[in-house]
Amino acid sequence: MPVNQSLSTASDFSFVSTFVVYLVALIISLFYYGRIRGIIDARRENGQPQQVREALLVTAGGSGSDTTSSRIDEAKESFHDAPDLAAQEARAEKLGGALQNLVWLGIILHIVAVVLRGLSVSRFPFGNLYEYVLVITAFAMLGAAAILVQRQEWRVIWSWLLTPILGLLFFGGTKLYADAGPVVPALKSFWYPIHVSTVSIGASIGIFSGLASLLYLLRIWQPYGKEHGFMGGIAKPLPSAKTLDFLAYRTAIFALPLFGLGIILGAIWAEQAWGRYWGWDPKETVALITWILYAAYLHARALVGWRKYWVAWINVLALGFMIFNLFFINMVVSGLHSYAGLN
Numbered sequence: 001m002p003v004n005q006s007l008s009t010a011s012d013f014s015f016v017s018t019f020v021v022y023l024v025a026l027i028i029s030l031f032y033y034g035r036i037r038g039i040i041d042a043r044r045e046n047g048q049p050q051q052v053r054e055a056l057l058v059t060a061g062g063s064g065s066d067t068t069s070s071r072i073d074e075a076k077e078s079f080h081d082a083p084d085l086a087a088q089e090a091r092a093e094k095l096g097g098a099l100q101n102l103v104w105l106g107i108i109l110h111i112v113a114v115v116l117r118g119l120s121v122s123r124f125p126f127g128n129l130y131e132y133v134l135v136i137t138a139f140a141m142l143g144a145a146a147i148l149v150q151r152q153e154w155r156v157i158w159s160w161l162l163t164p165i166l167g168l169l170f171f172g173g174t175k176l177y178a179d180a181g182p183v184v185p186a187l188k189s190f191w192y193p194i195h196v197s198t199v200s201i202g203a204s205i206g207i208f209s210g211l212a213s214l215l216y217l218l219r220i221w222q223p224y225g226k227e228h229g230f231m232g233g234i235a236k237p238l239p240s241a242k243t244l245d246f247l248a249y250r251t252a253i254f255a256l257p258l259f260g261l262g263i264i265l266g267a268i269w270a271e272q273a274w275g276r277y278w279g280w281d282p283k284e285t286v287a288l289i290t291w292i293l294y295a296a297y298l299h300a301r302a303l304v305g306w307r308k309y310w311v312a313w314i315n316v317l318a319l320g321f322m323i324f325n326l327f328f329i330n331m332v333v334s335g336l337h338s339y340a341g342l343n
Contacts, residue, residue, distance in 0.1 A: 004120045008180040011116035014109050015134065019169050021106035026162040028099045033159045035092040036237040042085050044225070096155045100145075103158060107145055110138045120180045124193035127183040132200065133172035133326075137165050139204035147208070147247065154247075156237045160215060161208070191269035195262060199287075202259030203322055205251050206294065210319025212248035213312040216241055220309050245308055248315055249301055256294045263287055286325040293318035 114135055118125040125131040144161055148154045183192075215238055222228070222235035238244065266284070267277040278284065297314040 003180050003182075005180075007116050007120035011113050011120060011180070014113035014116060015169075015173060018106055018109040018113055019166065019173065021102060021109060022162055022166055022169070025099060025102040025106055026159065026166060028095065028102060029155075029159040029162060032092065032095045032099055033156055033237050035088065035095060036156055037233065039085070039088050039092060040236055042088065093152070096152060099155060099158060103141070103145060103162075107138070107141050110134075110141060114138050117180060121182065123183060124197070126193065126196040126200070127181075128176075128178045130172050130176040130178050132196070133168055133176060135197075136200045136204050136207075136326075137168050137172075139201050140207050141165060143205055143251075144208050147251070153239055154243075156239070157212075157215070160211060164207075164211070189269060189273065191265060191272070195265040195269050198258060198265055199262030202255050202257075202262055203326075206255040206259060206290075206318065206322055209248050209251040209255055210315055210322070212244050212251065213315040213319075216244035216248055216312050217309060217316070219244055220312075245312070248312065249298070252294055252298055252301075252315060256291070256298060259287075259294065260291050263291060283325060286321055290318050290321040290325060293321060 114125055117131060117134065121127070125135060140161075144157075148157055218231070218235050219238050219241040222232045224240055227233065227236050263284075266287075270279070270284075271277045293314055297311060297318060300311045300314060301308070
């Protein structure tokens with residue numbers, strides 16, 4: 001079937017627009033991140049209500065020590081700065097709302113790019129590595145938006161997620177880009193959209209889960225209220241370690257069965273296409289290793305005796321194998337899945 005060049009061009013334009021919107025969102029998210037850090041610093045400096053009450057009680061009892069007078073002065077300064085702190089919080093809330101709206105705009109444009117790409121060639125847009133990156137990043141952003149919109153304090157994670165997403169899109173749009181066209185005969189199968197879409201959804205959830213585990217390890221290294229040094233300043237706006245561990249664990253619960261189902265569907269397709277369910281092809285092997293790591297992470301996470309920071313490293317390792325499979329296996333190693341690489 002001939003390619004609709006108008007729709008293909010529109011998809012490319014939507015892709016560029018998506019990148020620009022995400023880039024602006026990243027810049028705003030960095031400003032938002034900095035404001036949240038400033039608010040946290042202000043709260044820690046001025047938010048000492050218990051000490052204020054103690055100082056006032058001592059004064060009421062008749063003590064006139066220099067220490068008490070100093071504490072009262074600090075209390076007055078705290079109360080004086082309270083309206084300014086409230087104003088900072090209000091401005092940060094508006095900036096966070098604008099960030100969230102901009103991200104949703106980018107996601108809409110992202111989905112439009114995917115849909116137009118598929119319509120231009122009258123097939124599901126999974127025919128090459130550029131299309132796969134386009135789809136997997138769309139799923140990752142959509143899933144992250146559905147999670148992060150639930151609580152305002154989770155919005156600081158956008159800075160950490162938008163950075164790798166923009167990196168993937170930039171690499172996909174420059175080094176992996178392929179003109180819209182028909183797929184190779186090996187992909188003309190009923191199982192093609194089912195297998196690849198299932199794997200894509202599972203992989204996109206796994207990306208977010210691995211990122212959450214990375215941030216959890218950073219927060220463990222820089223505990224809340226005890227941050228120090230340069231990395232402490234970076235970690236300060238992050239949610240608590242418990243929250244990040246919760247996000248990593250809950251998302252991995254969905255990534256494991258979906259990614260595993262994608263592997264099973266691929267095995268069924270392989271039996272029809274190549275006459276065997278499993279052949280230890282490089283992409284198959286690394287995908288299986290990734291799934292085993294997710295299973296190991298969830299199993300170890302459920303064991304009481306395991307320290308959570310060691311368990312988190314398993315999830316990070318799974319993320320590493322996912323990225324390795326996406327790029328190195330597709331672009332460097334030759335195998336039966338080599339048609340998924342560059343045209």
